[in-house]
Amino acid sequence: MPDNEVLQKARELWKKYFVLTEELLKFSDQRDTDLFLELVDQRGKIIDEMKKLPQNNYRESEECQAMIKKIIPMDNQIMYRARSWLNKSRRQNNTVRSYDLVGAAELRGVIFNRKY
Numbered sequence: 001m002p003d004n005e006v007l008q009k010a011r012e013l014w015k016k017y018f019v020l021t022e023e024l025l026k027f028s029d030q031r032d033t034d035l036f037l038e039l040v041d042q043r044g045k046i047i048d049e050m051k052k053l054p055q056n057n058y059r060e061s062e063e064c065q066a067m068i069k070k071i072i073p074m075d076n077q078i079m080y081r082a083r084s085w086l087n088k089s090r091r092q093n094n095t096v097r098s099y100d101l102v103g104a105a106e107l108r109g110v111i112f113n114r115k116y
Helices: 003-027 033-052 062-115
Strands: none
Touching: 003 033, 003 062
């Protein structure tokens, strides 16, 4: 693949990566985790495609560096929201499990009392 085509492909992939990052940020506030995870998968596929490209210097270009400067804060915000969602989910699961344990303990007491 000629250098010009490689640079063009790299530019396209970085633009797609940027758009998907914006979409991830948009959907990180919503409850649609399936769509969020699908976007994460798509972004991962773009990263794989970037890695398959022959050596090029698009990443060092001013255009790409400007995009990266916009992507980094969005990525940080996405990670923060994902962590807070995960922590909230863990707290909810722990609360549900604590109720399950109370019910199981009561059930064992009933079985124990019936036998004796």
